[in-house]
Amino acid sequence: MAEAVFVVSAVIILVGAVGVVASRNPVHAALFLVQTLVGVAVLFVLNDAHFLAAVQVVVYAGAIVILFLFVIMLLGVDKAEELRIEPIFGQRPLAAVVGAALVAVLGTVVITGADVLTGLRRAGGDRALDGDATDIERMGRVLFSEFAFAVEITAALLTVAVVGAVILTRRTSRSDGSTSAETTVRET
Amino acid sequence: MLEAAWLICAFPLAGFAVLLALGRRLGEPRAGWVATLAMAGSFVSSVAVFFSLMGRDPAERRFVVTLFEWVPAGDFSVDAGLLVDPLSVTMALFVTGVGALIHLYAIGYMHGDGDFSKFFVYLNLFAFSMLVLVLGDSLALTFLGWEGVGVCSYLLISFWFTDEANATAGKKAFITNRVGDWGFMLAMFWAFGALGSVRYLDLFGQAGSLSSTTATAIVILLFLGAAGKSAQLPLYIWLPDAMAGPTPVSALIHAATMVTAGVYLMVRVNPLIAAADAWAPGVIAWVGVATALFAAGAAMAQNDIKKVLAYSTISQLGYMMLAVGTGAYVAAIFHMVTHAFFKALLFLGSGSVIHALDGDQDMRRYGALRAAMPVTAVTFIVGWLAIAGVPPFAGFWSKDEILAYAWDSSPALWLVGIVTAVLTAFYMSRLVFMTFYGEARHGTDAHPHEPSRLMTAPLVVLAGAAVVAGGLNLPFTKDLHFMGAWLEPSLFGNEAHLSLGGGAQWLLALVSMAGAAIGIAGAVAVYLQHRLPASRVELPAAARAFYVDEAWTRFVGGPGRRAFEGVAAFDANVVDGAVDGVGRSVRAGGAWARRVQTGFVRSYALLTAAGAVALLLWFLARTSF
């Protein structure tokens, strides 16, 4: 059963990924992205990470992709992109080579390393997955004990991101009607 | 009180700092007074240190005041410390004492000069450097002071730099001294290589363990430095030209203090000289006596009053080197002190004369100034008698002691020395007669007059010192050998012992008195009674200082210049070429590599991905499966 689920989701994920890369229309790409994200969420469920699966669907597929679509609509850039033209000389062949090399190298790592890794099963403890607690409980415990500091920093990061986004998109009231962001771009 | 020895150096440094910051605002004459007070404070500190050193047991009269760690570099560490011992305190005493008087004199002399305050800035900096040189507890610190006085000498010689000749004279002094400094530096490196330290106390303690070859090399190289600073043959050439500076500078730097630094250095390292081969002190003695004779000969035919005194200084420094070479360190320091008094006096007196005659330095236009300037004339005559070796003036005692040791070492040295003494008496008498006696030869528009009290007061004080300074070290009994006893802790028993009996000493003294009399009598015959035309005595060759300067010019202008040009070409092509080449190749490489920076985010992403692949490959290659 699990194998069947894995294979189906893997196919969904990869088709979605290829769709993102190959869609000429960014709206289509966003929808393919949702497909991939949901497939990944299924894999999370398969690994008993129910909380993460929920977050994946709510935050990623929900919030982030909606944000993408929102910006696409806002800017009106939903026209199709000509994919047959490549302005940068040699970019595509080199990208293909590097991509192939990446697959080859990472594949080697996985094939040679997977068996080694699985032999390192941890036994019990707060962080063990085979205890009585639910995965939310486990994560909560670890996040607010061992990773408490990192969680706080994350909060700061989110705040900074919000402030940064506001500053980047803010319109300043100048006489020529330009914005601070425009000024930034012009100066570069 | 000994710990307060740093005050000796601190006063001139403070004066320098204050004048540097506020000199122009203080203006004339307050800037001069600040500088003079700094020197006076330094002198008082020296006196205090002197008395507290006197209060100690002679064996314990050596004291190092460590101020701070100066150059910490691994095993090599140089602390900035002051070595307070009888020798350095003696030097400090007369440097600050004579220095204070000359500062005072300069307030009057520099009156009305546009750069009045700047002059005193330099003077105080000089005094500070000189005291660092004297009191430094290591060769390195002495070298610091050594270079400092060199710089100040340069600045002060070319003080009136708008005149091309003055600027050139400054450069000549500086560059000639660099030749000697080269020897000093090599000696310092060699000493460090051999002993691992440049501190005097370490050098003295371990001098015996040096091989005599090493000790000889260090001594000879140090002597090269000393010959540059103390104007010995063949490096003396800068000193006559250095007279381009204001007269107080000539008195302070180029007569009383800085030029004696070389002699001081040689006396300071007496344990090294003792460890060296016997021929090393012989070289020093012969160079010294040759310089003495040579310069005395040149002084006979100079018409510029300051040039006469300059050659006279060189000659007297030659005497001091002769004393060092014969092991008569006490006599060297003794003569240095008496010379500081009477030569400073003579220079300041000549300054008064020049001042009175509106800057004219040519003695042929002087004459009969005795009536117009009685104080200057009387004090000058005291200085004359002192340098000519007429008892009981100071110069007689110190010169006689040197000659006695010279006789003891080699009669040939004595013979040259006594001939020099005759010449000295002659040329100094000539100077006095041409200036103060005979008929007035200056133009009618010149009105010679006595300078202000500010300038005559130092003359009187120095004249007094020139009379009585002989009492510092009288030869009659051992008890009267004050200076000899005082300096003993600094000499480590390396002082030569006079083997002459009392009778022989009396005889030598009589001979040198007779020599002085002959010299003076000769000058009387030529310049007062005119029994012989002066042109018969004033040889053209002597007037040109026996063409040594010309020989140097020809050498440096010919093969020397070609060598320098070769070095310059090497520097421009090979050394600079290497440096420029590095720069050019980096530029070329950058010009090529900047093409990677396309500005396209996707290109950067591609490079990043390629880098990630490379990193992974590297990890894989390192991992053993």
Add this chain to the structure above:
Amino acid sequence: MDLAGLSTGWYLALAVALFAIGGLGLLVRRNPLVMFMCVELMLNAVNVAFVALGAGLNDVGGQVAVFFVLVVAATEVVIGLALVVAINRRRSGATADDVSLLKG
């Protein structure tokens, strides 16, 4: 590695494939929004690897890492989209290649 046990290796292989596709997309697409989506693909590939390894090692640390990656992805999208908006105000329809002033 056998399929029957559904070992960690299969998840990792899937992650590699996903990562490579995302990376390739980043290199060839010019629309900045699509490029950001490709970045999301790569981040998801890493997430899959984290969760699978965590499960394989019996450690909740993998899931915790994914949690943080989610947060970082969210901030990255916020900033990135703000930049896209800012750039598009200046030049409508600009692609990543159009913003290449910062070149050597």
